[in-house]
Amino acid sequence: MKNRIKLNITNLKKSVAQKRIKKADLAVDIGVTRETFSRWLSGKVEYIDEAKLQRLSEILECELSWLSPEIAPTLKKTSASWSASDRIRGDDLIRMGLYSDLWRDVSNLYATTQHPDIVEDGLVNHKLCMAFHSLMDLDFSEHARWSTQPDDQHKNHELFDVMARYNLISGLALLISGQLEDGHRLFKRVIIQAHSEWLISFAYLLSGFCFSLGSSRQEAMNTWNRGLLNFPKSQDDLTIFMQANLRLSLCALNLDKDPAQAQVELQLAGKLFDAIGYRYGRARCLPYEAFLLCLHDDKDAGLEKIQEVSGFLYRLPRLYQLEAILLMGRSHIALGQEEEALHYIEIAYDLAHGVDVLLDLVKHHVSRLAQSDEKIKAQVAQFHKKWAASSARKVL
Amino acid sequence: MKTILVVEDTEAQRNEILESLSRNPDYQVVEAHDGDQGYAMLAKDPKRFDLIFLDYHMPGMNGIDVLRRLEREGKRVACPVVMITTEVESKGSEVKDLNIMAWVVKPFSKHRLEQLVVQIFDFLEKP
Numbered sequence: 427m428k429n430r431i432k433l434n435i436t437n438l439k440k441s442v443a444q445k446r447i448k449k450a451d452l453a454v455d456i457g458v459t460r461e462t463f464s465r466w467l468s469g470k471v472e473y474i475d476e477a478k479l480q481r482l483s484e485i486l487e488c489e490l491s492w493l494s495p496e497i498a499p500t501l502k503k504t505s506a507s508w509s510a511s512d513r514i515r516g517d518d519l520i521r522m523g524l525y526s527d528l529w530r531d532v533s534n535l536y537a538t539t540q541h542p543d544i545v546e547d548g549l550v551n552h553k554l555c556m557a558f559h560s561l562m563d564l565d566f567s568e569h570a571r572w573s574t575q576p577d578d579q580h581k582n583h584e585l586f587d588v589m590a591r592y593n594l595i596s597g598l599a600l601l602i603s604g605q606l607e608d609g610h611r612l613f614k615r616v617i618i619q620a621h622s623e624w625l626i627s628f629a630y631l632l633s634g635f636c637f638s639l640g641s642s643r644q645e646a647m648n649t650w651n652r653g654l655l656n657f658p659k660s661q662d663d664l665t666i667f668m669q670a671n672l673r674l675s676l677c678a679l680n681l682d683k684d685p686a687q688a689q690v691e692l693q694l695a696g697k698l699f700d701a702i703g704y705r706y707g708r709a710r711c712l713p714y715e716a717f718l719l720c721l722h723d724d725k726d727a728g729l730e731k732i733q734e735v736s737g738f739l740y741r742l743p744r745l746y747q748l749e750a751i752l753l754m755g756r757s758h759i760a761l762g763q764e765e766e767a768l769h770y771i772e773i774a775y776d777l778a779h780g781v782d783v784l785l786d787l788v789k790h791h792v793s794r795l796a797q798s799d800e801k802i803k804a805q806v807a808q809f810h811k812k813w814a815a816s817s818a819r820k821v822l
Numbered sequence: 823m824k825t826i827l828v829v830e831d832t833e834a835q836r837n838e839i840l841e842s843l844s845r846n847p848d849y850q851v852v853e854a855h856d857g858d859q860g861y862a863m864l865a866k867d868p869k870r871f872d873l874i875f876l877d878y879h880m881p882g883m884n885g886i887d888v889l890r891r892l893e894r895e896g897k898r899v900a901c902p903v904v905m906i907t908t909e910v911e912s913k914g915s916e917v918k919d920l921n922i923m924a925w926v927v928k929p930f931s932k933h934r935l936e937q938l939v940v941q942i943f944d945f946l947e948k949p
Contacts, residue, residue: 459928460910461832465879586925611949618924626934642909652940655933 430473431494433466438493441486442467443752456481514544515666516551516591517622520558524667527705527743529559550591557595562743566602566781573599590620594629599633601639603750604783610636623657626662630656630670638786643679650676663702670698677714681756685721692718709735713753719785732757746778748784752791824872824943825850829860829888830906835928839875842932843939858881861891868897873942878907889920899929902942912934 442452453463456478465471474482476492483490491497500590517534523529533555536545545551554574560563597612613636616629630653637646650672657665671694681690692714699707715797732754739750755770771792778784826849829924830836836853843851852871857880864871877883879905883891892898902923923942926935 459908461928465908470879470881614941614945618938618945621925621927634843656937657931657932657934 431476432496433474433479434493434495435469435472435672437488438482441488445486447485452482452485455485477618504785513546515555516545516547516554517624519548519551520554520624520664521543523558524664525705529555529562533559543655547588547591549621550588553595557598560602561598562745563707564744564748564777564781564784569599569602586619587621587625590616590622590625590629593619594632596627597629597632601636602781602783604758604786606636606640622664623660623662626656627653627668627672628663631675632669634672634675634732637788638675638679639783641790647676647679650679666698666702667704670695670702670704672801673698674710674714680718681714681721682784685718689718706742706746710746710749713750713757715761717753717757720757727763728757728761744777748774748788752788757791765787792808823847823850825852826875826939827852827854827860827863827871827887828875829854829857829880830875831856832878834879835877835906838932839935841894842935846936846939849939852875852928856880857885857888858926861888864888864892864899865895865897868892868899871899872903873901874903875900876903876905887922888930889922893920902946904942 442449445746449463449467450460453460458478462471479490479493486493508566519532521533533552536548536552536555553572553574556568560569560572572595574592583625593612594616595614596610600606600609600612613629617626618631620626620629628699630649632651634646634649636647637643643653653672654669657669660666660669673691677691677695682693682808693709693772696707699710711756712735713732716728716735716787719731720728735750735754739747742750751774755767755774758764758770760768771788774788774792775785778788826843828836828839828843828851831837833855838854840851840853843849852863857870857877860874860876861883864874870874878885878889889903891898899921900947901921903921905925906928907925908928924938926938
């Protein structure tokens with residue numbers, strides 16, 4: 427919870443007048459709206475976040491105690507204290523994971539630090555990092571450590587965003603275990619409760635996957651398009667990352683029925699990844715480019731792209747490997763190269779092994795390919811059989 | 823047809839919300855210029871509205887005061903409430919059990935507002 431401190435309105439007015447800084451500029455500098463700043467000056471709002479008070483004192487070049495009757499003039503911060511303004515924002519923890527792709531390390535660093543105040547809302551963001559790690563690595567063996575029960579206990583609205591994060595984690599756990607409707611319900615809650623733009627965008631993305639995996643293509647498309655409508659001008663890199671994923675998902679959905687639209691979505695996704703300098707942006711887009719080229723009978727260019735993807739494939743997180751492999755399989759089908767296609771389909775089965783929802787995804791994906799070719803149909807039937815046998819062993 | 827009440831004292835903000843919501847022909851949007859007027863409308867007919875947008879900071883009664891007063895008088899609002907605020911405020915337990923479904927922190931985009939309303943009605947129909 428943010429630390430709130432009472433303002434000395436009279437002294438604040440004096441300092442603002444002395445510095446001759448425009449109120450609008452001051453508001454921007456401390457990160458509030460002009461309206462909020464006016465409410466402080468008028469006394470309508472008497473309290474301020476500690477971090478914002480600190481910033482005000484720096485800009486106005488005055489002591490904190492001058493701006494607040496609650497701060498004693500002699501108060502000095504010691505190294506042992508850890509105020510709200512020192513905390514690492516929860517979203518920065520997520521950012522560190524995103525840009526380093528060291529989700530587990532970021533998560534472990536938090537867990538082993540064992541200081542409750544270093545990261546804002548640390549526990550839920552730590553769990554989010556673990557969930558991202560599981561997702562990127564397709565490793566759900568530690569699922570129990572990060573999955574959580576839906577949490578609507580907090581009615582304090584400062585915690586609405588925290589509540590939304592817990593619900594997103596729970597929804598993701600349900601999605602992975604194939605409980606699509608229950609997962610979708612939780613994502614709807616997140617969209618309503620969350621304050622963070624990226625969290626809302628992520629909930630739209632996952633909600634669309636619930637529809638897509640449930641074979642509701644049109645609903646998935648509508649959901650992803652709605653997700654893109656919310657924050658078209660966002661400057662937040664996490665939100666832009668989610669928007670890129672929404673675009674890429676729309677691209678994937680359009681590959682068969684509307685390749686021209688898929689191309690548009692792919693280009694937009696690429697631009698969004700570039701805008702935030704996402705390390706895997708290019709690698710994510712390349713397999714889609716390969717497939718679209720193969721679809722348009724541009725065999726040489728398509729194979730060249732596939733070759734390029736093969737060069738870095740195993741350096742990608744397993745989630746992206748699976749995405750690329752499925753697309754490479756489809757590219758070979760488009761070129762009439764059944765043997766190569768079957769090779770990739772088998773790898774896809776191996777990657778998805780043990781995660782029912784992913785196996786369903788692969789099965790669904792290759793079933794469409796199998797419709798066109800008897801040989802592939804027979805081979806895919808064998809893969810299904812193998813998968814069913816391994817699932818049965820797992821149950822025993 | 824869904825009836826939405828918007829209680830917001832800042833004219834520009836109120837107009838922006840009204841403009842966004844009025845684009846949907848399925849919504850009938852009613853406005854109140856401050857907490858007192860909003861309270862009066864809700865007290866007169868607590869079941870009239872399907873959704874309420876309620877500004878937190880208003881002269882006279884603030885958003886929470888409006889809801890608390892209605893509750894005290896046995897006219898607790900039955901529909902969901904979206905609180906609008908200029909920043910994340912610390913009001914803790916004060917907001918418990920007031921049917922508040924979401925908090926929107928200004929500034930927010932028209933699209934987010936429109937989508938939020940769609941999602942809330944969708945959630946109420948298919949929870």
